[in-house]
Structure formats: structure tokens, C-alpha cells
Amino acid sequence: MLFFRSEEHVDRWCESWRLPRGAVIPLDKGWELARAWYGEDRRLPDWRRRTLDETEALFASLGFTSEFWNLR
């Protein structure tokens, strides 16, 4: 996941790499995602990765509901 100055720069990068445009989110939404994803303490013995259902629920809670965020 890369950082870009603006939408125009995203489009230019996608064109130069011949990749379709993916999902673009503002920094504050990225911060919400980072807090939700990494907020747990991975040192704890009972920490585990989220299941698919849990990850989908997390994405949905942030409004990431398009096909791009589909995990199946």
C-alpha cells in the first residue's frame, strides 16, 4: 500500500505500472484502519489472526464494502 500526493498521482502510477486502479482512501481513514487492524497486543498468548468473517466485519465497520475488499 503506497502513499500518493493526489488522485492524479495515483492514476499516473497505475498507468506507468499498467495496473488497474485499486482502492484509494484518505489518510484519516487509513489511520482508522491501522488502529482497528493493529490495535491488539500481539504479545498476548491468546492473540490470533482474525478469521475471514471477523476481517470482513472489520472492513464493513469502516465502510469498505466494495468488491475490492471481498475476501472470498
Next chain:
Amino acid sequence: MNNDEIDRRVRAEVYDVTMRSGMPPPAARIGDALQLAPDDVRASLQRLADARMLVLQRDSGEILMANPFSAVPTPFSVNAVGLSTYGNCIWDALGIPAMLQCDAEIDTSCADCGTAAHISVRGGNVIGEGLMHFAIPARLWWKDVVFN
């Protein structure tokens, strides 16, 4: 000690060292700390990588990513609580203050034009201009996690 217990202890050690120092530890240091044989540490790291809890360097088997932290320099420099460290991507750069629950200063650049950018996390808020682009659909993220 069974493999599950070894893996729990190795994971806890990896994140304890990483969160205190900013750098995932080498396998030898994990073995010393937990009094595990090198082969046992390497087997555990591989199991954790297979379970997508860590990413290993392809040839050495050392840790490449203890997400959100990178064991090698990247374009996502993070300074937080006296640590100078690196995220694996812009999401992970924000993930470091999220995991450490602290303020942070992030230095990166536009992936298109290379222009320098500075992002701050202060008091639970992110301050800075710019966007994050996810190039690979979510279900394919782990197909090539290093590229992603």
C-alpha cells in the same frame, strides 16, 4: 513444550523485542532469550510465517516483516517513542503508532513522483496531506505480500 507453546513464546518474544527496539530480532537472539535450539527457532518462525503472522526473508529465513514493522529499510520511516523504525507500507507506517499507542512522525514520499511527505500522528489524530492506494484486491494480498 509442544509446537503451539513454542510458537506462542516465539511470537511474544518477536513482538516484545520489536515493540521495544523498533527492529524484529534475529533468530539467534530469539533462541538465546527463550533457550531454544536454532533449528527449533527456525521451525517455529516458518510455522508462524505459514500462519501469516510473520513474513520471512526468502534465503536466510530471518524475519522480514513483523507487521507493521519491517526488518529492513523501506520508504516508510517512522519515529515514535524514541524509536527510529520502518513500516512495510503506508498502512503499516500508521500501524506502528496504532500498535504502540503513541504519537509518531512518518517520513515517506509520493510513489509516483518521489516528492517528500511528512505525516504526523498526534493525540490520536493523523495530520498530513495525501492518499493511500491499495493496488491489489484484498483477497490477493498474501499472494505476493512483499510486492503488496
